[in-house]
Amino acid sequence: MIYSYYPGCTLKTQAKELDIYARRSLDVLGIKMEELADWQCCGGVYPIAKDEIATKLSSVRTLNQARELGRPLITLCSACHHVLTRVNNDMRTDKNTRDKVNTYSKFDTPYEGETDVIHFLQLLRDVVGFDNLKAKVVNPLKGRKVGAYYGCLLLRPSAELAFDDPENPTIIEDFIKAIGATPVIYSHRNECCGGYIAVTDKGQASRNVDKIIDSAKNKGCDELVTACPLCMYNVAANAGEGKEITIKYFTELLAEALGVK
Amino acid sequence: MHKNNLKEEIIRISGASPNKCMKCGKCSATCPSFNEMEIAPHMFVDMVIKGRVEQLVMSDATNHCLSCFACVERCPRGVEPAHIIEAIRVIKLRQSGAPQITPAQIASVIDTEIPQQALVSAFRKFRK
Ligand code: SF4
Ligand code: SF4
Numbered sequence: 557m558i559y560s561y562y563p564g565c566t567l568k569t570q571a572k573e574l575d576i577y578a579r580r581s582l583d584v585l586g587i588k589m590e591e592l593a594d595w596q597c598c599g600g601v602y603p604i605a606k607d608e609i610a611t612k613l614s615s616v617r618t619l620n621q622a623r624e625l626g627r628p629l630i631t632l633c634s635a636c637h638h639v640l641t642r643v644n645n646d647m648r649t650d651k652n653t654r655d656k657v658n659t660y661s662k663f664d665t666p667y668e669g670e671t672d673v674i675h676f677l678q679l680l681r682d683v684v685g686f687d688n689l690k691a692k693v694v695n696p697l698k699g700r701k702v703g704a705y706y707g708c709l710l711l712r713p714s715a716e717l718a719f720d721d722p723e724n725p726t727i728i729e730d731f732i733k734a735i736g737a738t739p740v741i742y743s744h745r746n747e748c749c750g751g752y753i754a755v756t757d758k759g760q761a762s763r764n765v766d767k768i769i770d771s772a773k774n775k776g777c778d779e780l781v782t783a784c785p786l787c788m789y790n791v792a793a794n795a796g797e798g799k800e801i802t803i804k805y806f807t808e809l810l811a812e813a814l815g816v817k
Numbered sequence: 818m819h820k821n822n823l824k825e826e827i828i829r830i831s832g833a834s835p836n837k838c839m840k841c842g843k844c845s846a847t848c849p850s851f852n853e854m855e856i857a858p859h860m861f862v863d864m865v866i867k868g869r870v871e872q873l874v875m876s877d878a879t880n881h882c883l884s885c886f887a888c889v890e891r892c893p894r895g896v897e898p899a900h901i902i903e904a905i906r907v908i909k910l911r912q913s914g915a916p917q918i919t920p921a922q923i924a925s926v927i928d929t930e931i932p933q934q935a936l937v938s939a940f941r942k943f944r945k
Contacts, residue, residue: 564934565933565934565937566932566933566934569932569933570930570931570932570933570934571932571934597937599937599938599941600934600935600936600937600938600941601884601937601938601941601942602884603941604831604884604899604900604903604904605830605831605903605904605907606829606830606831606832607829607830608907611941633934635934635938708883708885708886708887711890712885712886712887712889712890713886713889713890714890722890723890747849747885747887748849748883748885748887750849750883751883751884751885751935751938752883752935752938752939752942753881753883754931754935755918755923755926755927755931755935755936755938755939755943756880756917756918756926756939756943757853757881760850760853760881763852764849764883767849785932785934786932786934786935786938788932789930789931789932789935792930793928793930793931
């Protein structure tokens with residue numbers, strides 16, 4: 557089986573590592589993933605207002621392309637995953653959105669949310685399996701105390717994302733165990749980094765990030781992992797003085813453990 | 818827009834259910850922006866119920882909501898406070914016709930590390 561892959565705007569630019577290490581790791585794990593030929597940016601944020609249709613079109617075009625190829629669609633960036641999953645859900649469940657989008661888009665067959673959108677972490681858990689992943693590790697990250705930084709977009713709203721338990725997630729901790737490191741649970745692992753507020757109010761982002769870092773350090777984390785370029789940026793660039801903590805994309809640790817970094 | 822129409826518009830665009838609120842305050846307790854917002858999430862809900870909507874449209878509290886969906890996830894009554902806040906943000910932007918932040922302003926505040934994701938998100942959030 558070949559999977560379609562949606563990198564999104566940031567994985568071609570600021571978050572190249574998130575992309576490159578994922579591709580290298582999948583080669584080792586024997587999974588074939590092909591980038592969609594002609595994808596467009598998802599828009600970064602899900603359009604919440606019920607009467608917003610135009611801002612959902614780019615996501616629907618992507619989802620429709622994946623349907624035409626008849627392949628599940630893999631995402632890596634938390635924001636892309638959030639937006640594509642929720643727009644897909646709207647196309648499945650909200651007649652008003654579906655009718656308007658299809659009237660405008662004129663696809664050969666109306667799109668009704670048929671594509672399966674799967675995050676890379678779900679691929680590791682549900683297709684590869686964490687036990688099989690563990691068996692392929694050549695460089696177990698022994699002794700590293702790693703905190704999973706989930707943030708918000710992968711988990712919430714759980715009724716739509718259905719990614720993991722929104723308050724007690726385990727998927728990244730299970731991943732950390734599989735690559736031989738020690739997961740550290742801390743209270744703020746599923747709280748917001750400030751997101752796009754960094755553009756208009758860095759101070760607010762800073763105050764958010766400091767609480768997250770304090771909570772992680774208090775529990776003994778040496779480093780954090782994330783799937784989100786914006787979480788990465790806020791933690792790395794907007795932490796207050798003396799608060800800094802190492803943060804990496806989870807795919808970088810994956811590639812390291814598989815010996816392809 | 819007349820006050821009653823504005824209230825209806827907020828409920829229509831948000832798809833939220835303010836009348837289900839039981840005033841437990843959990844949304845505000847869990848909100849990472851609570852200290853940044855002059856009107857807290859539970860107050861948005863209450864003020865929509867009471868029709869005090871002009872005050873909400875005047876406030877800049879909407880600009881501090883992160884759309885992190887913590888209040889949506891943790892509200893025991895399925896009210897969706899973040900959707901009410903977003904509806905008001907959208908109405909304000911549509912009425913004013915001007916973006917909250919212009920491309921020129923964005924260019925002057927960003928650094929070289931900022932991910933593209935933040936910029937597209939800002940353009941989606943701060944202009945309509
Ligand atoms: S979505 Fe907005 S109002 Fe709700 S908890 Fe997050 S920041 Fe607060
Ligand atoms: S959490 Fe829900 S029920 Fe409680 S005050 Fe907020 S909106 Fe009302």
